[in-house]
Amino acid sequence: MSLDNWKPAQTYYYDFIDLSENEISGSPARFLNQTEFLVEFKAAGNKLRFDMEKLTFSKTLTTLDLSRNLGFGKVPATVAGLQTLNVSQNHLCGKLPATKFPASAFAGNDCLCGSPLSPCKV
Numbered sequence: 001m002s003l004d005n006w007k008p009a010q011t012y013y014y015d016f017i018d019l020s021e022n023e024i025s026g027s028p029a030r031f032l033n034q035t036e037f038l039v040e041f042k043a044a045g046n047k048l049r050f051d052m053e054k055l056t057f058s059k060t061l062t063t064l065d066l067s068r069n070l071g072f073g074k075v076p077a078t079v080a081g082l083q084t085l086n087v088s089q090n091h092l093c094g095k096l097p098a099t100k101f102p103a104s105a106f107a108g109n110d111c112l113c114g115s116p117l118s119p120c121k122v
Contacts, residue, residue: 001023001024001025002024002026003019003024003025003028003031003048004025004027005026014037014038015037015040016038016040017031017035017040017041017043018040018042019042020043020045020046020065021045022046024043024047024048025046025047025049026048026049027049027050028041028055028066029054032055032058032061033055033056035058036060037058038060038061039060040061040064041061041064041066042063043065043069044065044066044067044086045067047069047070048066048069048071049069049070049071050066050069050071050072051071052066052073052075052076052090052092053073053076057078057079057081057082061082062083063083063084063085064079064084064085064086064087065085065086066086066087066090067087067088067089068088068089068090069089069090071087071090072090072093073092073093073094074092074094074095075092075094075096076097077097077098079099079101080097080098085099085101085105086105088106088107088108088109090108091109092106092109092110092112093109093112094111094112094113095113095114095120096113096117098115102116
């Protein structure tokens with residue numbers, strides 16, 4: 001299944017979405033960028049391809065788990081407002097923004113650096 005082909009009548013009212021551990025492809029951008037009241041979005045262990053920098057989060061979002069997917073780009077500073085984050089095992093790159101999350105939330109990416117990971121090379 002591809003998220004790009006899933007067209008629910010409304011995405012506005014979703015509170016909790018858990019699509020973890022499936023063979024789902026496509027991008028989660030539509031759900032994250034258009035869902036006003038989303039509290040948790042979990043889609044770990046899929047084949048989702050997305051540019052992390054282009055994802056926006058509702059003010060109500062507290063939990064985001066996009067680990068073990070095909071995400072790329074930089075981690076945006078907006079993740080600092082989340083309570084729980086896991087974007088490990090993707091293809092993210094660049095300097096991490098200041099966050100409270102442990103290194104395990106970012107582990108296994110191509111070239112992320114900065115606290116809590118190794119310092120960036122100049």
